[in-house]
Amino acid sequence: RLSQRLHCGCIASKSMFELLDGGGVECTNCTKNSSHSLVR
Secondary structure (H helix, E strand, O other): OOOOOOOOOOOOOHHHEEEOOOOOEEEHHHHHHOHHHOOO
């Protein structure tokens, strides 16, 4: 997970974050490194 929190009022670039199916967001680096992001 991210070491920094994203809260209401933050300006976040869509290219930097992915929306998660279960709700919330994750940075693209975490998504790329996450075993949950790929279904094989």
